[in-house]
Amino acid sequence: GQSLEQPSEVTAVEGAVVQINCTYQTSGFYGLSWYQQHDGGAPTFLSYNALDGLEETGRFSSFLSRSDSYGYLLLQELQMKDSASYFCAVYTGFQKLVFGTGTRLLVSP
Amino acid sequence: EAQVTQNPRYLITVTGKKLTVTCSQNMNHEYMSWYRQDPGLGLRQIYYSMNVEVTDKGDVPEGYKVSRKEKRNFPLILESPSPNQTSLYFCASSVQGSITEAFFGQGTRLTVV
Numbered sequence A: 001g002q003s004l005e006q007p008s009e010v011t012a013v014e015g016a017v018v019q020i021n022c023t024y025q026t027s028g029f030y031g032l033s034w035y036q037q038h039d040g041g042a043p044t045f046l047s048y049n050a051l052d053g054l055e056e057t058g059r060f061s062s063f064l065s066r067s068d069s070y071g072y073l074l075l076q077e078l079q080m081k082d083s084a085s086y087f088c089a090v091y092t093g094f095q096k097l098v099f100g101t102g103t104r105l106l107v108s109p
Numbered sequence B: 001e002a003q004v005t006q007n008p009r010y011l012i013t014v015t016g017k018k019l020t021v022t023c024s025q026n027m028n029h030e031y032m033s034w035y036r037q038d039p040g041l042g043l044r045q046i047y048y049s050m051n052v053e054v055t056d057k058g059d060v061p062e063g064y065k066v067s068r069k070e071k072r073n074f075p076l077i078l079e080s081p082s083p084n085q086t087s088l089y090f091c092a093s094s095v096q097g098s099i100t101e102a103f104f105g106q107g108t109r110l111t112v113v
Helices: none
Strands: A004-006 A008-014 A018-027 A032-039 A044-049 A053-057 A060-065 A070-075 A082-094 A096-099 A103-108 B002-006 B009-011 B018-025 B032-036 B042-051 B055-056 B077-079 B086-093 B110-111
Touching: A008 A018, A008 B077, A018 A082, A018 A103, A032 A060, A032 A096, A032 A103, A044 A060, A044 A070, A053 B042, A082 B042, A096 B042, B002 B086, B009 B018, B018 B086, B018 B110
Parallel strands: A008 A103, B009 B110
Antiparallel strands: A004 A018, A018 A070, A032 A044, A032 A082, A053 A060, A060 A070, A082 A096, A082 A103, B002 B018, B018 B077, B032 B042, B032 B086, B042 B055, B086 B110
């Protein structure tokens, strides 16, 4: 079976740094993506890691360790607009993208 | 503007009444897929299509049909909706070689009573 585990909720204050973890057990693995979804909105793509290491895109960074079946999304200099749900997703091959259950991030002033 | 358009955005229907949710993309993407999103379960893939006339089942295909007669359109058909198909549905498209970067439509909230 396929299983992606994320914390259900994370809280932080504006300006802080927060890390959202994702551990996975899947039948195949080609890479890990992250998506952001605001309430009532569509998921939007943030990042993709196919190789081990850290990828940085502005205030957001994503990390992957294939040997540990683990990745995380790092959000720096948090802003109120970062309050949203964040999903990790594994590309398992065979044209399949499997999503985690999502982490709700609440940013307070 | 590059986008994936779903219609309708909201739909309330009765059990057994056939319905179609349309999805259209203007990015010339080969790959399209349908997901349903339920609380605590994340996004689950219903069907996907790698190109025109090529479709395949995702993880939760029961009770759904799709077709891909044109590259831009990928409608989702519920022949006989049931209450357990009440959900938020998303259509997504991506370049064939990069399905990890999917572009999603705005979603269709379906209620079956």
